[in-house]
Amino acid sequence: MRSFIISSALVGLATAAASPYAQCGGTNWSGDVVCESGYTCTVSNEYYSQCLPGTAASTTLATSTTKAAPSSTPTTGAAGKLKWLGINLSVAEFGTGEYPGVWGTHFYFPDDSAISTLLEQGYNIFRVAFSMERLVADKLTNTVAADYLKNLTATVDYITDNGAYAILDPEIITDVEGFGSFWTTVATAFKSNEKVIFDTNNEYHDMDQDLVLNLNQAAIDAIRGAGATSQYIFAEGNSWSGAHSWNTTNGNLAGLTDSADKLIYEMHQYLDSDNSGTSDVCVSTTIGAERVSGATAWLRENGKIGFLGEFAGGANSQCEAAVTGLLDHLEENSDVWEGALWWAAGPWWADYIYSFEPPSGTGYTYYNTLLKSYAP
Numbered sequence: 529m530r531s532f533i534i535s536s537a538l539v540g541l542a543t544a545a546a547s548p549y550a551q552c553g554g555t556n557w558s559g560d561v562v563c564e565s566g567y568t569c570t571v572s573n574e575y576y577s578q579c580l581p582g583t584a585a586s587t588t589l590a591t592s593t594t595k596a597a598p599s600s601t602p603t604t605g606a607a608g609k610l611k612w613l614g615i616n617l618s619v620a621e622f623g624t625g626e627y628p629g630v631w632g633t634h635f636y637f638p639d640d641s642a643i644s645t646l647l648e649q650g651y652n653i654f655r656v657a658f659s660m661e662r663l664v665a666d667k668l669t670n671t672v673a674a675d676y677l678k679n680l681t682a683t684v685d686y687i688t689d690n691g692a693y694a695i696l697d698p699e700i701i702t703d704v705e706g707f708g709s710f711w712t713t714v715a716t717a718f719k720s721n722e723k724v725i726f727d728t729n730n731e732y733h734d735m736d737q738d739l740v741l742n743l744n745q746a747a748i749d750a751i752r753g754a755g756a757t758s759q760y761i762f763a764e765g766n767s768w769s770g771a772h773s774w775n776t777t778n779g780n781l782a783g784l785t786d787s788a789d790k791l792i793y794e795m796h797q798y799l800d801s802d803n804s805g806t807s808d809v810c811v812s813t814t815i816g817a818e819r820v821s822g823a824t825a826w827l828r829e830n831g832k833i834g835f836l837g838e839f840a841g842g843a844n845s846q847c848e849a850a851v852t853g854l855l856d857h858l859e860e861n862s863d864v865w866e867g868a869l870w871w872a873a874g875p876w877w878a879d880y881i882y883s884f885e886p887p888s889g890t891g892y893t894y895y896n897t898l899l900k901s902y903a904p
């Protein structure tokens with residue numbers, strides 16, 4: 529699929545768009561998959577997609593909604609498009625330490641028009657970081673702060689009303705009982721939106737490994753107990769959920785159980801020397817695939833599904849090759865990897881090395897063409 533997109537781009541960008549009302553997708557379709565401006569490729573059924581008026585990004589989503597995580601254990605890789613490709617949206621959790629903080633000064637919310645641009649590019653999943661200290665002030669067992677929830681819900685609804693998935697991602701929490709209570713509150717607020725995904729906890733680190741297991745299990749049980757049974761749950765691991773160290777750190781998390789059987793393991797991976805995502809220099813052109821290959825094997829051996837919740841690279845050719853290798857690896861192993869999210873977009877990232885905020889973010893201008901070729 530990717531080579532098709534690249535070769536059609538070489539033939540001539542101007543002609544690579546399907547006409548109004550023409551077919552633009554479906555099983556075995558090998559023609560244009562992008563519609564002329566003003567038209568959106570809309571799925572009618574598995575066999576037929578058509579260019580219909582409008583710019584809503586419903587392009588690729590209809591076939592995604594009903595597919596549950598496979599529970600079988602394939603022994604070899606399966607190549608195919610990822611189910612999800614998208615962007616982290618980060619700004620509602622800004623202003624660490626300023627709680628609740630002032631809207632517009634310490635924190636803000638993702639910009640609908642930027643999300644709209646990203647939807648039009650074909651991205652179908654967004655991770656919306658938020659601050660638990662703002663959602664439930666002072667104590668995890670408190671009720672929700674209505675204003676913050678309202679603004680967060682508006683962002684989530686904007687994403688899901690346009691057919692994409694929204695991942696809710698709080699910052700790190702360590703109290704198992706309070707954590708369950710907190711997730712009961714959040715899941716209750718969003719349980720009727722099946723395109724919301726609950727990401728239990730951003731980047732556990734330096735914690736007891738049993739505590740990481742217990743926190744994740746408490747979150748899963750609380751979410752299902754609140755009646756949110758149709759949604760996916762993403763569980764992260766210790767050591768900043770790093771894919772490169774998952775096989776030596778997070779083995780016990782294979783023991784997590786989910787009554788709804790919609791649990792996905794979320795890992796993060798950067799390509800700089802210390803895996804931190806703080807440099808625009810990538811270690812080599814092949815580091816992307818190398819750093820996640822152990823995690824791929826772990827997922828397959830354990831019959832689990834993975835999702836790369838954060839990745840990025842600098843705007844240079846070495847990183848571009850490494851990012852390409854990473855995404856190719858995920859597609860080659862799409863039986864165990866269901867998607868990936870670039871880190872990060874948001875209106876306050878300014879000239880940040882990885883900023884995916886359209887129209888001028890460094891990452892967006894350098895990587896959008898490459899990244900969207902991996903969108904479903």
Ligand SMILES: *[C@@H]1O[C@H](CO)[C@@H](O)[C@H](O)[C@H]1NC(C)=O
Binds near residue numbers: 555556575
């Ligand atoms: C798609 O192509 C495969 C392989 O040629 C074929 O077996 C299958 O029937 C085709 N499906 C449709 C819906 O045309």
Ligand SMILES: *[C@@H]1O[C@H](CO)[C@@H](O)[C@H](O)[C@H]1NC(C)=O
Binds near residue numbers: 631675676679
């Ligand atoms: C929510 O957003 C509105 C603007 O739409 C803003 O005035 C208000 O301060 C925000 N409140 C919080 C808690 O985010």
Ligand SMILES: *[C@@H]1O[C@H](CO)[C@@H](O)[C@H](O)[C@H]1NC(C)=O
Binds near residue numbers: 772773775819820821
């Ligand atoms: C663990 O994963 C890393 C990174 O992908 C890999 O280099 C290493 O060989 C793996 N180790 C084992 C024991 O599988």
Ligand SMILES: CC(=O)N[C@H]1CO[C@H](CO)[C@@H](O)[C@@H]1O
Binds near residue numbers: 621
């Ligand atoms: C590289 C990077 O910026 N990682 C960030 C990932 O997400 C959380 C916020 O949700 C930050 O704390 C990390 O620094």
